[in-house]
Amino acid sequence: MNLNLALIVSSIALFSGAGCSGKAKGDSSEASRASTSEVKGQFFNAKIVGWSVGPEVSGDSLQDIRNACEIEITTPSGEVPSSLSVQKVFPFMKVHGHGAPDEQIVTEVVGNRIKVSKISFIMSGPWELHVQATVNGQSGEVEIPVVVP
Amino acid sequence: MTPILKIRFSFFSASVLAFVVVAISLPSHAWACASCGSGSDDPLVLWPNEELKTYVGVSTSSRFETVDPQGKYGQESGPKSRDAFTFAVGKALRNDFFFTLTLPVQQNRLEGSSLRSLGDPMIAARWSWWMPDFSEPLRPQIQMMTSYKLAHSKSLQETTRPDLLDAFGTGIPELKLGIDTFWGMGTVKGGVALAGLFPEERKLGRTTVFPGNGLRATSTVGFSLGGDNKIIGGLVREMRENRRNDGQRVEKSEVLSHSIFVTLDWSPAQHNMLRLSLTDKGRVLENRNMIAASSLSFAWLATWE
Numbered sequence: 001m002n003l004n005l006a007l008i009v010s011s012i013a014l015f016s017g018a019g020c021s022g023k024a025k026g027d028s029s030e031a032s033r034a035s036t037s038e039v040k041g042q043f044f045n046a047k048i049v050g051w052s053v054g055p056e057v058s059g060d061s062l063q064d065i066r067n068a069c070e071i072e073i074t075t076p077s078g079e080v081p082s083s084l085s086v087q088k089v090f091p092f093m094k095v096h097g098h099g100a101p102d103e104q105i106v107t108e109v110v111g112n113r114i115k116v117s118k119i120s121f122i123m124s125g126p127w128e129l130h131v132q133a134t135v136n137g138q139s140g141e142v143e144i145p146v147v148v149p
Numbered sequence: 150m151t152p153i154l155k156i157r158f159s160f161f162s163a164s165v166l167a168f169v170v171v172a173i174s175l176p177s178h179a180w181a182c183a184s185c186g187s188g189s190d191d192p193l194v195l196w197p198n199e200e201l202k203t204y205v206g207v208s209t210s211s212r213f214e215t216v217d218p219q220g221k222y223g224q225e226s227g228p229k230s231r232d233a234f235t236f237a238v239g240k241a242l243r244n245d246f247f248f249t250l251t252l253p254v255q256q257n258r259l260e261g262s263s264l265r266s267l268g269d270p271m272i273a274a275r276w277s278w279w280m281p282d283f284s285e286p287l288r289p290q291i292q293m294m295t296s297y298k299l300a301h302s303k304s305l306q307e308t309t310r311p312d313l314l315d316a317f318g319t320g321i322p323e324l325k326l327g328i329d330t331f332w333g334m335g336t337v338k339g340g341v342a343l344a345g346l347f348p349e350e351r352k353l354g355r356t357t358v359f360p361g362n363g364l365r366a367t368s369t370v371g372f373s374l375g376g377d378n379k380i381i382g383g384l385v386r387e388m389r390e391n392r393r394n395d396g397q398r399v400e401k402s403e404v405l406s407h408s409i410f411v412t413l414d415w416s417p418a419q420h421n422m423l424r425l426s427l428t429d430k431g432r433v434l435e436n437r438n439m440i441a442a443s444s445l446s447f448a449w450l451a452t453w454e
Binding site for chain 2: 060104
Protein backbone atom coordinates (compact mmCIF):
# COMPACT_ATOMS: atom_id res chain seq x y z
CA MET A 1 0.00 0.00 0.00
CA ASN A 2 2.76 2.43 1.00
CA LEU A 3 4.74 1.55 -2.08
CA ASN A 4 1.64 1.94 -4.20
CA LEU A 5 0.95 5.40 -2.81
CA ALA A 6 4.55 6.47 -3.11
CA LEU A 7 4.69 5.36 -6.71
CA ILE A 8 1.53 7.18 -7.71
CA VAL A 9 2.46 10.36 -5.88
CA SER A 10 5.97 10.30 -7.36
CA SER A 11 4.48 9.79 -10.81
CA ILE A 12 2.26 12.83 -10.30
CA ALA A 13 5.23 14.83 -9.05
CA LEU A 14 7.38 13.70 -11.96
CA PHE A 15 4.69 14.53 -14.46
CA SER A 16 3.80 17.89 -12.96
CA GLY A 17 7.46 18.84 -12.66
CA ALA A 18 7.97 18.23 -16.33
CA GLY A 19 6.86 21.70 -17.25
CA CYS A 20 10.25 23.22 -16.51
CA SER A 21 12.38 23.49 -19.57
CA GLY A 22 15.98 24.58 -19.81
CA LYS A 23 15.58 25.37 -23.49
CA ALA A 24 18.30 27.53 -24.99
CA LYS A 25 18.68 28.55 -28.60
CA GLY A 26 21.82 27.87 -30.60
CA ASP A 27 24.58 30.44 -30.89
CA SER A 28 24.20 32.38 -34.10
CA SER A 29 27.03 34.82 -33.39
CA GLU A 30 29.81 35.64 -35.80
CA ALA A 31 32.18 33.54 -33.70
CA SER A 32 31.32 30.41 -35.65
CA ARG A 33 32.32 32.14 -38.90
CA ALA A 34 35.83 32.85 -37.69
CA SER A 35 38.81 30.88 -38.97
CA THR A 36 39.65 27.72 -37.04
CA SER A 37 42.89 26.92 -35.31
CA GLU A 38 45.23 24.66 -37.25
CA VAL A 39 44.55 20.93 -37.10
CA LYS A 40 47.70 18.85 -37.25
CA GLY A 41 47.68 15.60 -39.21
CA GLN A 42 50.28 12.92 -39.89
CA PHE A 43 51.11 14.13 -43.41
CA PHE A 44 49.69 17.66 -43.45
CA ASN A 45 48.11 20.37 -41.35
CA ALA A 46 44.83 22.10 -42.24
CA LYS A 47 43.09 25.26 -41.18
CA ILE A 48 39.90 26.99 -42.32
CA VAL A 49 40.98 30.54 -43.09
CA GLY A 50 37.53 31.86 -43.87
CA TRP A 51 33.94 31.19 -44.87
CA SER A 52 32.52 33.01 -47.87
CA VAL A 53 29.09 31.55 -47.01
CA GLY A 54 28.15 29.96 -43.72
CA PRO A 55 28.57 27.86 -41.82
CA GLU A 56 24.79 27.52 -41.73
CA VAL A 57 22.14 24.82 -41.88
CA SER A 58 21.56 24.07 -45.54
CA GLY A 59 18.28 24.34 -47.38
CA ASP A 60 16.47 21.42 -48.95
CA SER A 61 17.58 21.66 -52.57
CA LEU A 62 20.96 21.65 -54.28
CA GLN A 63 20.59 25.40 -54.91
CA ASP A 64 20.18 25.96 -51.17
CA ILE A 65 23.43 24.19 -50.25
CA ARG A 66 25.66 27.26 -50.17
CA ASN A 67 28.30 26.76 -47.47
CA ALA A 68 31.74 27.60 -48.83
CA CYS A 69 35.11 27.97 -47.18
CA GLU A 70 38.82 28.12 -47.87
CA ILE A 71 41.22 25.67 -46.24
CA GLU A 72 44.94 26.33 -45.91
CA ILE A 73 47.23 23.31 -46.12
CA THR A 74 50.78 23.17 -44.80
CA THR A 75 53.30 20.38 -44.25
CA PRO A 76 53.64 18.94 -40.72
CA SER A 77 56.58 21.30 -40.21
CA GLY A 78 54.42 24.28 -41.19
CA GLU A 79 55.83 24.91 -44.68
CA VAL A 80 53.97 25.49 -47.92
CA PRO A 81 53.79 22.10 -49.73
CA SER A 82 55.38 21.71 -53.16
CA SER A 83 52.43 19.57 -54.35
CA LEU A 84 48.81 19.33 -53.23
CA SER A 85 45.86 17.36 -54.57
CA VAL A 86 42.46 16.72 -52.98
CA GLN A 87 40.71 13.38 -52.94
CA LYS A 88 37.60 14.31 -50.99
CA VAL A 89 36.18 16.86 -48.59
CA PHE A 90 33.04 15.87 -46.67
CA PRO A 91 31.19 16.84 -43.47
CA PHE A 92 30.51 14.43 -40.61
CA MET A 93 28.77 14.89 -37.28
CA LYS A 94 30.57 12.64 -34.81
CA VAL A 95 28.24 13.20 -31.88
CA HIS A 96 25.26 12.00 -33.93
CA GLY A 97 27.19 9.48 -36.01
CA HIS A 98 26.09 10.71 -39.44
CA GLY A 99 27.23 12.84 -42.30
CA ALA A 100 25.33 14.70 -44.98
CA PRO A 101 24.98 14.31 -48.75
CA ASP A 102 28.38 15.20 -50.22
CA GLU A 103 28.27 14.29 -53.92
CA GLN A 104 27.62 17.95 -54.78
CA ILE A 105 30.72 19.27 -52.99
CA VAL A 106 33.11 21.14 -55.29
CA THR A 107 36.82 21.56 -54.52
CA GLU A 108 39.46 23.65 -56.22
CA VAL A 109 43.15 23.82 -55.34
CA VAL A 110 44.76 27.26 -55.57
CA GLY A 111 48.35 27.31 -54.34
CA ASN A 112 48.33 25.75 -50.88
CA ARG A 113 44.63 26.48 -50.36
CA ILE A 114 41.55 24.37 -51.10
CA LYS A 115 38.40 26.27 -52.02
CA VAL A 116 35.42 24.15 -50.98
CA SER A 117 31.84 24.97 -51.91
CA LYS A 118 28.38 23.38 -51.70
CA ILE A 119 29.01 21.86 -48.28
CA SER A 120 25.80 20.56 -46.72
CA PHE A 121 25.26 20.82 -42.98
CA ILE A 122 21.87 19.26 -42.31
CA MET A 123 21.52 20.45 -38.73
CA SER A 124 22.90 22.81 -36.11
CA GLY A 125 25.63 21.56 -33.82
CA PRO A 126 29.26 20.42 -33.82
CA TRP A 127 30.46 19.06 -37.17
CA GLU A 128 33.83 18.00 -38.54
CA LEU A 129 34.97 18.79 -42.06
CA HIS A 130 37.08 15.86 -43.27
CA VAL A 131 39.85 16.67 -45.74
CA GLN A 132 41.43 13.76 -47.63
CA ALA A 133 44.42 15.04 -49.56
CA THR A 134 47.84 14.13 -50.93
CA VAL A 135 50.57 16.52 -49.84
CA ASN A 136 54.09 16.18 -51.21
CA GLY A 137 53.20 12.64 -52.37
CA GLN A 138 51.78 11.43 -49.06
CA SER A 139 48.05 10.85 -48.60
CA GLY A 140 46.26 11.47 -45.35
CA GLU A 141 43.15 12.85 -43.71
CA VAL A 142 42.44 15.52 -41.12
CA GLU A 143 39.14 16.56 -39.57
CA ILE A 144 38.52 20.23 -38.86
CA PRO A 145 35.89 21.10 -36.22
CA VAL A 146 33.07 23.37 -37.41
CA VAL A 147 30.25 24.66 -35.22
CA VAL A 148 27.06 25.23 -37.18
CA PRO A 149 24.73 27.66 -35.39
CA MET B 150 8.29 29.40 3.39
CA THR B 151 5.80 31.53 5.30
CA PRO B 152 3.37 29.84 7.75
CA ILE B 153 0.36 30.53 5.54
CA LEU B 154 2.07 28.89 2.57
CA LYS B 155 2.96 25.95 4.76
CA ILE B 156 -0.69 25.57 5.75
CA ARG B 157 -1.82 25.81 2.14
CA PHE B 158 0.81 23.30 1.02
CA SER B 159 -0.17 20.88 3.78
CA PHE B 160 -3.83 21.20 2.88
CA PHE B 161 -3.02 20.62 -0.80
CA SER B 162 -0.82 17.60 0.01
CA ALA B 163 -3.45 16.10 2.27
CA SER B 164 -6.11 16.62 -0.38
CA VAL B 165 -4.02 14.90 -3.04
CA LEU B 166 -3.22 11.99 -0.74
CA ALA B 167 -6.86 11.63 0.33
CA PHE B 168 -7.96 11.67 -3.31
CA VAL B 169 -5.37 9.04 -4.24
CA VAL B 170 -6.32 6.77 -1.31
CA VAL B 171 -10.01 6.95 -2.16
CA ALA B 172 -9.46 6.63 -5.88
CA ILE B 173 -7.25 3.57 -5.85
CA SER B 174 -9.75 1.72 -3.71
CA LEU B 175 -12.49 2.15 -6.31
CA PRO B 176 -12.71 -0.75 -8.72
CA SER B 177 -12.19 -0.18 -12.43
CA HIS B 178 -12.04 -2.48 -15.41
CA ALA B 179 -9.66 -0.45 -17.56
CA TRP B 180 -6.45 -2.34 -18.23
CA ALA B 181 -3.23 -0.54 -19.09
CA CYS B 182 0.49 -0.71 -18.64
CA ALA B 183 3.14 1.84 -17.77
CA SER B 184 4.64 1.96 -21.26
CA CYS B 185 1.32 1.77 -23.13
CA GLY B 186 0.51 4.84 -25.14
CA SER B 187 3.86 6.45 -24.50
CA GLY B 188 4.81 6.16 -28.13
CA SER B 189 8.26 4.89 -27.22
CA ASP B 190 7.51 1.23 -26.61
CA ASP B 191 5.23 -1.37 -28.15
CA PRO B 192 2.02 0.09 -29.58
CA LEU B 193 0.03 -3.07 -28.93
CA VAL B 194 -0.42 -4.93 -25.64
CA LEU B 195 -2.80 -7.84 -25.07
CA TRP B 196 -4.67 -8.19 -21.80
CA PRO B 197 -5.49 -11.52 -20.13
CA ASN B 198 -8.17 -13.46 -22.05
CA GLU B 199 -7.41 -11.63 -25.29
CA GLU B 200 -6.16 -14.07 -27.93
CA LEU B 201 -5.84 -12.00 -31.07
CA LYS B 202 -5.66 -8.23 -31.26
CA THR B 203 -4.91 -5.71 -33.98
CA TYR B 204 -3.74 -2.10 -34.00
CA VAL B 205 -4.24 0.25 -36.91
CA GLY B 206 -2.89 3.71 -36.33
CA VAL B 207 -1.97 6.91 -38.09
CA SER B 208 0.41 9.48 -36.69
CA THR B 209 2.10 12.67 -37.65
CA SER B 210 5.26 14.25 -36.22
CA SER B 211 6.44 17.80 -36.77
CA ARG B 212 8.14 20.81 -35.14
CA PHE B 213 11.55 19.19 -35.41
CA GLU B 214 14.47 20.88 -33.64
CA THR B 215 17.97 19.58 -33.04
CA VAL B 216 19.47 19.59 -29.57
CA ASP B 217 23.26 19.71 -29.35
CA PRO B 218 25.62 18.25 -26.69
CA GLN B 219 25.20 21.40 -24.56
CA GLY B 220 21.41 21.26 -24.73
CA LYS B 221 21.16 24.16 -27.17
CA TYR B 222 18.29 24.01 -29.65
CA GLY B 223 18.90 24.54 -33.35
CA GLN B 224 17.39 23.91 -36.74
CA GLU B 225 17.67 21.07 -39.25
CA SER B 226 16.99 20.66 -42.92
CA GLY B 227 14.90 17.88 -44.39
CA PRO B 228 11.29 16.80 -43.89
CA LYS B 229 9.00 19.20 -42.06
CA SER B 230 6.63 16.40 -41.06
CA ARG B 231 6.79 12.64 -40.83
CA ASP B 232 3.57 10.67 -41.07
CA ALA B 233 3.16 6.98 -40.32
CA PHE B 234 0.57 4.30 -40.86
CA THR B 235 1.20 1.53 -38.38
CA PHE B 236 -0.30 -1.94 -38.38
CA ALA B 237 0.36 -4.31 -35.51
CA VAL B 238 -1.02 -7.73 -34.70
CA GLY B 239 -0.70 -9.57 -31.41
CA LYS B 240 -1.30 -13.23 -30.59
CA ALA B 241 -1.47 -14.75 -27.12
CA LEU B 242 0.17 -18.14 -26.83
CA ARG B 243 -0.88 -18.46 -23.19
CA ASN B 244 -2.92 -16.35 -20.82
CA ASP B 245 0.29 -14.76 -19.54
CA PHE B 246 2.36 -14.62 -22.75
CA PHE B 247 1.90 -12.94 -26.08
CA PHE B 248 3.90 -11.64 -28.98
CA THR B 249 3.27 -8.83 -31.44
CA LEU B 250 4.48 -7.87 -34.89
CA THR B 251 4.51 -4.18 -35.86
CA LEU B 252 4.83 -2.88 -39.41
CA PRO B 253 5.02 0.87 -40.00
CA VAL B 254 4.73 2.60 -43.35
CA GLN B 255 6.23 6.06 -43.15
CA GLN B 256 5.95 9.15 -45.26
CA ASN B 257 8.31 12.12 -45.15
CA ARG B 258 6.83 15.41 -46.24
CA LEU B 259 8.47 18.60 -47.38
CA GLU B 260 6.71 21.51 -49.07
CA GLY B 261 5.23 20.04 -52.21
CA SER B 262 7.00 16.68 -52.18
CA SER B 263 6.88 13.49 -50.16
CA LEU B 264 8.36 10.02 -50.12
CA ARG B 265 6.95 6.82 -48.63
CA SER B 266 8.69 3.69 -47.38
CA LEU B 267 8.22 0.68 -45.16
CA GLY B 268 9.72 1.62 -41.80
CA ASP B 269 11.54 -0.61 -39.35
CA PRO B 270 9.45 -3.70 -38.46
CA MET B 271 9.46 -4.81 -34.83
CA ILE B 272 8.70 -8.08 -33.11
CA ALA B 273 7.90 -7.93 -29.40
CA ALA B 274 6.83 -10.26 -26.60
CA ARG B 275 5.58 -9.86 -23.05
CA TRP B 276 5.28 -12.33 -20.22
CA SER B 277 3.16 -11.46 -17.20
CA TRP B 278 5.08 -12.43 -14.10
CA TRP B 279 2.34 -11.06 -11.83
CA MET B 280 -1.14 -11.03 -13.29
CA PRO B 281 -3.67 -8.37 -12.29
CA ASP B 282 -6.45 -9.62 -10.03
CA PHE B 283 -9.80 -7.94 -9.40
CA SER B 284 -9.90 -9.44 -5.90
CA GLU B 285 -6.57 -7.80 -5.09
CA PRO B 286 -6.67 -4.30 -6.56
CA LEU B 287 -3.43 -3.25 -4.89
CA ARG B 288 -1.48 -6.10 -6.45
CA PRO B 289 0.44 -4.71 -9.45
CA GLN B 290 0.68 -6.25 -12.85
CA ILE B 291 4.34 -7.00 -13.60
CA GLN B 292 5.37 -7.84 -17.14
CA MET B 293 8.73 -8.74 -18.61
CA MET B 294 9.01 -7.24 -22.06
CA THR B 295 11.34 -7.68 -24.98
CA SER B 296 11.41 -6.47 -28.54
CA TYR B 297 13.68 -6.51 -31.55
CA LYS B 298 13.56 -3.75 -34.12
CA LEU B 299 14.90 -4.55 -37.56
CA ALA B 300 16.72 -1.90 -39.54
CA HIS B 301 14.95 -2.05 -42.88
CA SER B 302 14.67 1.58 -43.88
CA LYS B 303 17.36 3.94 -45.07
CA SER B 304 19.07 6.06 -42.41
CA LEU B 305 20.57 9.55 -42.38
CA GLN B 306 23.97 7.92 -42.93
CA GLU B 307 22.75 6.40 -46.19
CA THR B 308 20.66 9.24 -47.58
CA THR B 309 21.62 10.56 -51.00
CA ARG B 310 19.00 13.30 -51.35
CA PRO B 311 19.73 16.89 -50.31
CA ASP B 312 16.18 17.12 -48.93
CA LEU B 313 16.70 13.94 -46.84
CA LEU B 314 13.25 12.65 -47.83
CA ASP B 315 14.63 9.12 -48.21
CA ALA B 316 15.79 8.79 -44.57
CA PHE B 317 13.22 6.91 -42.51
CA GLY B 318 15.05 5.09 -39.72
CA THR B 319 18.16 4.82 -37.61
CA GLY B 320 19.74 2.07 -39.72
CA ILE B 321 20.53 0.20 -36.52
CA PRO B 322 18.77 -2.97 -35.30
CA GLU B 323 18.01 -2.82 -31.58
CA LEU B 324 17.08 -5.26 -28.83
CA LYS B 325 15.02 -4.08 -25.87
CA LEU B 326 14.67 -5.92 -22.55
CA GLY B 327 12.63 -4.54 -19.72
CA ILE B 328 10.09 -4.72 -16.96
CA ASP B 329 6.72 -2.97 -16.77
CA THR B 330 4.95 -2.54 -13.44
CA PHE B 331 1.45 -1.12 -13.33
CA TRP B 332 -1.31 -0.62 -10.83
CA GLY B 333 -4.36 -0.54 -13.06
CA MET B 334 -7.26 -1.84 -11.01
CA GLY B 335 -8.24 1.41 -9.32
CA THR B 336 -9.73 4.59 -10.67
CA VAL B 337 -6.32 6.19 -10.34
CA LYS B 338 -3.67 4.21 -12.16
CA GLY B 339 0.06 4.45 -12.32
CA GLY B 340 3.18 2.58 -13.09
CA VAL B 341 6.82 2.51 -14.03
CA ALA B 342 8.53 0.72 -16.90
CA LEU B 343 12.26 0.30 -17.29
CA ALA B 344 13.91 -1.02 -20.43
CA GLY B 345 17.51 -1.57 -21.47
CA LEU B 346 18.24 -0.68 -25.11
CA PHE B 347 20.92 -2.68 -26.86
CA PRO B 348 21.66 -1.58 -30.43
CA GLU B 349 23.89 -3.47 -32.83
CA GLU B 350 27.07 -2.07 -34.30
CA ARG B 351 26.68 -1.58 -38.04
CA LYS B 352 28.57 -0.07 -40.96
CA LEU B 353 26.54 2.77 -42.44
CA GLY B 354 28.08 4.72 -45.28
CA ARG B 355 31.77 5.27 -44.51
CA THR B 356 31.50 4.66 -40.79
CA THR B 357 30.83 1.73 -38.47
CA VAL B 358 28.48 3.21 -35.91
CA PHE B 359 27.33 2.06 -32.48
CA PRO B 360 24.80 4.47 -30.89
CA GLY B 361 25.53 3.27 -27.36
CA ASN B 362 23.48 1.14 -24.99
CA GLY B 363 20.61 2.93 -23.34
CA LEU B 364 18.02 2.94 -20.61
CA ARG B 365 14.44 4.09 -21.04
CA ALA B 366 12.26 4.82 -18.02
CA THR B 367 8.55 5.52 -18.35
CA SER B 368 6.48 6.85 -15.49
CA THR B 369 2.73 7.12 -15.93
CA VAL B 370 -0.33 8.21 -14.02
CA GLY B 371 -3.88 7.87 -15.26
CA PHE B 372 -7.52 7.96 -14.39
CA SER B 373 -10.38 5.68 -15.32
CA LEU B 374 -13.21 7.46 -17.09
CA GLY B 375 -15.58 4.55 -16.55
CA GLY B 376 -15.67 1.17 -18.25
CA ASP B 377 -12.60 0.71 -20.44
CA ASN B 378 -12.22 4.43 -21.00
CA LYS B 379 -9.26 6.14 -19.44
CA ILE B 380 -6.78 8.96 -19.71
CA ILE B 381 -3.11 8.35 -19.05
CA GLY B 382 -0.20 10.75 -19.03
CA GLY B 383 3.43 10.25 -18.39
CA LEU B 384 7.04 11.11 -18.70
CA VAL B 385 9.65 9.13 -20.65
CA ARG B 386 13.34 9.56 -19.86
CA GLU B 387 15.85 7.99 -22.24
CA MET B 388 19.59 7.93 -21.73
CA ARG B 389 22.33 6.50 -23.91
CA GLU B 390 26.00 6.11 -23.20
CA ASN B 391 28.62 7.58 -25.54
CA ARG B 392 28.41 6.40 -29.12
CA ARG B 393 31.30 4.74 -30.94
CA ASN B 394 32.27 5.55 -34.51
CA ASP B 395 34.69 3.04 -36.06
CA GLY B 396 35.31 1.67 -32.58
CA GLN B 397 36.31 5.09 -31.20
CA ARG B 398 34.36 6.46 -28.23
CA VAL B 399 32.94 9.89 -29.11
CA GLU B 400 33.16 12.45 -26.30
CA LYS B 401 30.05 14.47 -25.45
CA SER B 402 27.83 12.15 -27.49
CA GLU B 403 25.69 10.90 -24.59
CA VAL B 404 21.99 11.16 -25.34
CA LEU B 405 19.48 12.48 -22.83
CA SER B 406 15.88 12.80 -23.88
CA HIS B 407 12.65 13.58 -22.05
CA SER B 408 9.17 13.21 -23.51
CA ILE B 409 5.75 13.84 -22.08
CA PHE B 410 2.64 12.19 -23.40
CA VAL B 411 -1.06 12.02 -22.80
CA THR B 412 -3.25 9.21 -24.13
CA LEU B 413 -7.02 9.02 -24.21
CA ASP B 414 -8.59 5.57 -24.62
CA TRP B 415 -12.25 5.40 -25.55
CA SER B 416 -14.17 2.19 -26.09
CA PRO B 417 -17.21 2.84 -28.30
CA ALA B 418 -18.12 -0.87 -28.42
CA GLN B 419 -17.06 -4.12 -26.83
CA HIS B 420 -13.69 -5.38 -28.14
CA ASN B 421 -12.97 -2.04 -29.78
CA MET B 422 -10.85 0.82 -28.54
CA LEU B 423 -10.02 4.19 -30.06
CA ARG B 424 -6.78 5.78 -28.85
CA LEU B 425 -5.68 9.38 -29.22
CA SER B 426 -2.13 10.24 -28.14
CA LEU B 427 -0.16 13.46 -27.95
CA THR B 428 3.59 13.31 -27.41
CA ASP B 429 6.07 16.13 -27.03
CA LYS B 430 9.67 14.96 -27.17
CA GLY B 431 12.67 17.00 -26.13
CA ARG B 432 10.92 20.10 -24.88
CA VAL B 433 10.78 19.43 -21.17
CA LEU B 434 13.57 19.09 -18.62
CA GLU B 435 17.11 18.60 -19.95
CA ASN B 436 17.86 17.15 -23.39
CA ARG B 437 21.07 16.49 -25.27
CA ASN B 438 22.02 15.04 -28.67
CA MET B 439 18.52 14.33 -29.87
CA ILE B 440 15.81 15.64 -32.18
CA ALA B 441 12.85 17.32 -30.49
CA ALA B 442 9.46 16.70 -32.08
CA SER B 443 5.73 16.85 -31.44
CA SER B 444 3.51 13.93 -32.42
CA LEU B 445 -0.17 13.20 -32.66
CA SER B 446 -1.50 9.70 -33.23
CA PHE B 447 -4.90 8.11 -33.59
CA ALA B 448 -5.42 4.36 -33.48
CA TRP B 449 -8.08 1.69 -33.56
CA LEU B 450 -7.44 -1.39 -31.45
CA ALA B 451 -9.68 -4.42 -31.95
CA THR B 452 -9.83 -7.72 -30.12
CA TRP B 453 -10.89 -10.70 -32.19
CA GLU B 454 -12.60 -13.81 -30.87
